[in-house]
Amino acid sequence: MAREIYQAIADGILAGGVYALMAAGLTLIFGVLDIINIAQGILVVLGAYLSYALLTRLHIGLFAGLLITVPAMFVLGVAIQWAFIRPLRGSERTSMTLLVTFAVALIAEGTLYEIFGPDYVQLRSAYVTRSVHLPGFYLPDIYLLGFAMAVLLVLALYVLLYRTRFGRSVRATMQDETAARLIGINVNRVAALTFGIGVAVTAAGGMVYGATGGGFNPNSGYDLISRLLAIIILGGLGSIGGALAASVFMLTLESVVDIWSPSWAIAVFYAALIVVLVVRPAGFLGRKGVRAQ
Amino acid sequence: MTAGAMWRGGGILALLAAAAAFPLVFTNPLVTSYGVYAMIFAAAAGAWNIFSGFSGYISLGNAVFFGSGAYAVGIAARDWHMSGLAVFGLLPLAAAVAAVISVPFGLVALRVRRHTFIVVTIAVFFIFQLMAYNFPFTGGSSGLSAPFLNWRAATYNNPFYYIALAAAAGTTALAWLIRRSRFGLQLRAIRDDEDRARGLGVRPMPVKLAAFTVSAIITGLAGGLWFYFITQVQPPSAFDPLFDLSIAVMAFLGGVGTVPGPVLGALLIEPGQLYLTQRFTNGYLSEILLGVLFLLVILLLPRGIIPAGSEKITAWRARRDRRAPAGAAGRDAGAGTAAGPPGATAQAAAAGPAERRQPPPPGGGAGAAGGRAP
Amino acid sequence: MTALLRADGIAKAFGGVQALSGCTLEVSRGSVAGLIGPNGSGKTTLFNVITGYERADAGEVTLGGEVITNAPPDKIFARGIGRTFQLTRIFARLTVLENMLVPARRQAAGRWRNPLAGAGLRAGSPERRRAMELLDFTGIAGHAGALAGSLSYGQRKLLELACVLMADPAVILLDEPAGGVNPPLAERIAERIRELNAGGTTFLIVEHNMEFVMGLCSRVTVMDSGAVITAGPPGIIRNDPRVLGAYLGGGLEDGESGDDATAP
Numbered sequence: 004m005a006r007e008i009y010q011a012i013a014d015g016i017l018a019g020g021v022y023a024l025m026a027a028g029l030t031l032i033f034g035v036l037d038i039i040n041i042a043q044g045i046l047v048v049l050g051a052y053l054s055y056a057l058l059t060r061l062h063i064g065l066f067a068g069l070l071i072t073v074p075a076m077f078v079l080g081v082a083i084q085w086a087f088i089r090p091l092r093g094s095e096r097t098s099m100t101l102l103v104t105f106a107v108a109l110i111a112e113g114t115l116y117e118i119f120g121p122d123y124v125q126l127r128s129a130y131v132t133r134s135v136h137l138p139g140f141y142l143p144d145i146y147l148l149g150f151a152m153a154v155l156l157v158l159a160l161y162v163l164l165y166r167t168r169f170g171r172s173v174r175a176t177m178q179d180e181t182a183a184r185l186i187g188i189n190v191n192r193v194a195a196l197t198f199g200i201g202v203a204v205t206a207a208g209g210m211v212y213g214a215t216g217g218g219f220n221p222n223s224g225y226d227l228i229s230r231l232l233a234i235i236i237l238g239g240l241g242s243i244g245g246a247l248a249a250s251v252f253m254l255t256l257e258s259v260v261d262i263w264s265p266s267w268a269i270a271v272f273y274a275a276l277i278v279v280l281v282v283r284p285a286g287f288l289g290r291k292g293v294r295a296q
Numbered sequence: 297m298t299a300g301a302m303w304r305g306g307g308i309l310a311l312l313a314a315a316a317a318f319p320l321v322f323t324n325p326l327v328t329s330y331g332v333y334a335m336i337f338a339a340a341a342g343a344w345n346i347f348s349g350f351s352g353y354i355s356l357g358n359a360v361f362f363g364s365g366a367y368a369v370g371i372a373a374r375d376w377h378m379s380g381l382a383v384f385g386l387l388p389l390a391a392a393v394a395a396v397i398s399v400p401f402g403l404v405a406l407r408v409r410r411h412t413f414i415v416v417t418i419a420v421f422f423i424f425q426l427m428a429y430n431f432p433f434t435g436g437s438s439g440l441s442a443p444f445l446n447w448r449a450a451t452y453n454n455p456f457y458y459i460a461l462a463a464a465a466g467t468t469a470l471a472w473l474i475r476r477s478r479f480g481l482q483l484r485a486i487r488d489d490e491d492r493a494r495g496l497g498v499r500p501m502p503v504k505l506a507a508f509t510v511s512a513i514i515t516g517l518a519g520g521l522w523f524y525f526i527t528q529v530q531p532p533s534a535f536d537p538l539f540d541l542s543i544a545v546m547a548f549l550g551g552v553g554t555v556p557g558p559v560l561g562a563l564l565i566e567p568g569q570l571y572l573t574q575r576f577t578n579g580y581l582s583e584i585l586l587g588v589l590f591l592l593v594i595l596l597l598p599r600g601i602i603p604a605g606s607e608k609i610t611a612w613r614a615r616r617d618r619r620a621p622a623g624a625a626g627r628d629a630g631a632g633t634a635a636g637p638p639g640a641t642a643q644a645a646a647a648g649p650a651e652r653r654q655p656p657p658p659g660g661g662a663g664a665a666g667g668r669a670p
Numbered sequence: 671m672t673a674l675l676r677a678d679g680i681a682k683a684f685g686g687v688q689a690l691s692g693c694t695l696e697v698s699r700g701s702v703a704g705l706i707g708p709n710g711s712g713k714t715t716l717f718n719v720i721t722g723y724e725r726a727d728a729g730e731v732t733l734g735g736e737v738i739t740n741a742p743p744d745k746i747f748a749r750g751i752g753r754t755f756q757l758t759r760i761f762a763r764l765t766v767l768e769n770m771l772v773p774a775r776r777q778a779a780g781r782w783r784n785p786l787a788g789a790g791l792r793a794g795s796p797e798r799r800r801a802m803e804l805l806d807f808t809g810i811a812g813h814a815g816a817l818a819g820s821l822s823y824g825q826r827k828l829l830e831l832a833c834v835l836m837a838d839p840a841v842i843l844l845d846e847p848a849g850g851v852n853p854p855l856a857e858r859i860a861e862r863i864r865e866l867n868a869g870g871t872t873f874l875i876v877e878h879n880m881e882f883v884m885g886l887c888s889r890v891t892v893m894d895s896g897a898v899i900t901a902g903p904p905g906i907i908r909n910d911p912r913v914l915g916a917y918l919g920g921g922l923e924d925g926e927s928g929d930d931a932t933a934p
Contacts, residue, residue, distance in 0.1 A: 033411070037411075039411060087591065087595065091595070091598065093598055093599065094762075095598065095599075097410075098352075098544075098548075098552075099548070099594050101354060101414065102541065102545060102548065102590065102594050103594050105356075105537075105590075106541070106545075106587045106590040109541070109583055109590070110583075110584050112583060113581065113582075113583030113585075116580035116583070117580045117581065117584070232415045232418055232419065233415070233419055235415075236419075240411060266426075266429070266430050267426075269422075269426060270426055273419045273423045276416070276419050277416075280404060280407070280408055280412070281404055281407075474786065477788060478771075478787055478788065479786060481764070481768060481772055484761070484764055484768075485764065488763050489759055489760075489761055489762075491743070492755070492759045492760075493761075493772060494742065494743040494744045495721060495722075495723070495743040495746075495747055495752075495753060496744075496752075496773040496833065496834075496837075497744050497773055497774030497837065498744060498772065498774060
């Protein structure tokens with residue numbers, strides 16, 4: 004029994020790293036653009052399908068394929084922001100952006116259904132079947148590599164945000180868009196690029212998601228977005244570190260609960276969310292000065 | 297009663313009469329079924345608007361109430377062995393169940409800031425969908441069926457239509473009442489600046505919760521009716537994310553925060569949505585097209601039909617009045633106009649010490665416009 | 671005269687920043703009191719603590735002897751304290767008249783009111799009459815039907831003030847009422863304050879405009895870096911070297927005269 008629990012914890016931590024990547028993108032988009040990108044879940048699935056297509060049609064390996072999918076998704080993200088979100092104006096902008104991303108998610112889901120059909124698929128490769136054996140655990144290669152990649156990318160995000168000029172522009176826009184504009188930051192460009200980055204990381208996350216987790220189909224987007232939203236709220240909207248902590252915590256919790264009750268395991272996300280909100284409405288590491296209403 | 301009010305009242309009566317005559321004129325059951333759905337969604341969109349439109353807290357979890365209402369009717373009809381017209385008597389139960397759910401839901405969700413609120417509504421939505429799949433009494437993934445109604449096929453839809461019409465009309469009337477009431481004013485103040493409203497004595501939680509519960513009650517009722525109409529309910533259809541998106545887009549299309557907006561939006565969008573799902577029965581293309589439709593609606597008509605239309609009318613009136621300067625004093629400033637007569641600022645600044653606490657001149661012109669609700 | 675409003679030893683920190691330390695301030699009933707100090711001295715924070723928008727880490731706020739520390743803003747308002755904000759806040763999407771009708775009326779507790787009762791927009795309702803009177807008083811009655819968001823900056827300030835007056839508060843806290851307005855308008859605002867004060871309303875005013883403060887207030891409290899450094903009649907305050915030092919940052923240099931301190 005104890006071994007099962009340790010295995011579950013290990014699985015949870017590793018999975019948490021991957022979810023952290025996807026949640027980081029989502030929370031970054033919120034922090035900078037003040038929008039909740041409901042399409043993030045289906046975009047992860049899109050990333051998974053892209054890797055799938057590269058794997059099955061062109062026989063390009065999972066990690067190699069990322070060299071194609073990540074830039075492609077970046078461009079897609081920029082395009083979505085530029086075409087559908089930037090034009091929104093007026094007092095109802097936040098609500099409209101929400102609905103727009105929802106509509107984009109709908110379109111994406113339908114398109115994926117049309118192209119790939121409703122059957123569940125999975126990314127199969129040596130990474131998935133091989134695993135590292137430690138005394139008592141199986142750690143599938145894909146999880147380890149995925150976790151390592153996730154950690155690398157989150158670190159890269161940190162470096163980008165805190166050590167580059169672009170990153171400074173992003174953080175400035177996060178804190179005060181008007182002030183950022185006034186000091187010459189091209190806020191539109193920052194917004195578009197940030198959205199692109201947020202979506203690009205989903206390509207990476209999507210690949211790992213597609214290789215683990217027992218199969219996916221276009222409908223998986225809903226499950227994903229509900230988890231990701233819970234994670235970023237728990238971690239505090241706008242906080243990447245919080246997203247990391249919350250992902251690892253929640254995935255581990257779910258993994259352990261799954262031992263006893265698979266169909267209710269997902270409920271821990273929501274239960275934890277509600278408990279935390281009742282006790283501490285700002286989340287674990289709520290960013291101070293979350294934009295006023 | 298002013299002439300304007302009489303015209304408006306007459307217009308509303310005419311619309312109601314037309315709506316009531318609809319199934320008698322268009323007897324094709326397919327057409328009347330469109331009417332039933334349209335009216336159900338008009339009520340649901342109106343309910344959404346009463347809370348989200350007025351308070352500015354976007355809820356993407358109204359499906360919780362819709363589905364709960366549906367299941368409540370289904371479970372009660374099954375367990376209490378009801379059938380026929382008696383099942384309609386269960387509609388208040390649906391409303392009550394939704395009300396009961398809305399209180400703890402609201403108490404948790406309304407304590408947080410707006411962005412978090414949206415996510416909480418989504419999370420609760422998924423919880424309910426999960427419960428519908430897993431609880432023993434909900435019939436799992438096969439769901440529940442409605443008791444058999446042995447009515448004539450030709451007029452089967454009509455009772456449903458009239459009940460739904462009553463619901464839609466009632467919701468609109470309620471929205472109108474709320475908007476012109478003190479309660480509605482507080483809601484709208486909360487929307488514009490909740491913290492300041494507090495500083496002026498408004499207590500946000502009771503106000504928001506009340507609107508939330510009203511919204512829930514109507515939506516639950518709509519859900520119960522819907523279930524009986526389509527004779528079955530399953531988790532993915534009762535708790536359908538598309539429902540939440542649709543009612544929000546309908547309200548936005550017609551004009552979020554206005555009274556007739558959601559009904560207009562529902563009447564325009566729902567038939568379109570139905571047509572798409574029925575035309576492309578393999579399901580997926582309809583989803584794409586629906587998404588595109590929603591995108592276009594939001595991008596091209598962000599203020600909604602009613603506000604945009606009323607602005608056009610006001611601008612037209614202003615142009616007309618400029619051409620006929622006589623009688624311009626006491627002109628109707630219009631509820632939505634931008635800055636009042638430019639002369640007023642200069643007047644006010646010059647008035648100086650002459651202004652003391654004096655009763656305003658009788659029938660102050662600009663004030664009359666303040667009372668007109670869009 | 672008795673102290674109507676009193677803040678005693680208020681302390682407030684935001685993370686590592688001690689915004690307020692041991693602030694004590696008294697406002698006598700029926701007076702017009704001023705609160706001045708350089709930017710960042712904590713004036714608005716003190717306002718926020720008094721009116722319930724921030725929690726005090728330590729200290730006590732009393733109104734007429736009743737302790738109201740850390741009460742929520744709506745209760746503070748019900749007790750009779752109204753305030754305006756440094757960055758003028760109005761309900762932009764409501765009309766000017768509707769803005770006026772938002773403030774809750776102070777009434778006997780426990781009286782049940784019909785929730786769907788009218789907002790008071792009907793011509794002839796007492797609330798509307800009073801709202802129009804107050805709009806008249808502040809000079810923006812001509813805009814009653816316009817959306818508040820369309821008002822100019824100065825008009826918004828007047829609206830904010832008129833709005834606060836609806837509930838006839840006993841004490842009004844004004845945060846920079848003359849900030850960013852032209853001199854004639856500032857003078858008008860000062861006149862309104864004098865009139866209201868003559869009618870018995872107590873005022874506490876934060877301002878940078880020294881002429882405004884000195885001309886209006888009977889007692890001025892000075893803050894610097896989160897603490898109260900002195901308080902007294904304006905004539906004494908304006909010549910107090912500590913006050914000059916706080917504004918000029920570090921005391922008088924040789925050759926500077928005290929008159930410099932009167933420039934905002």
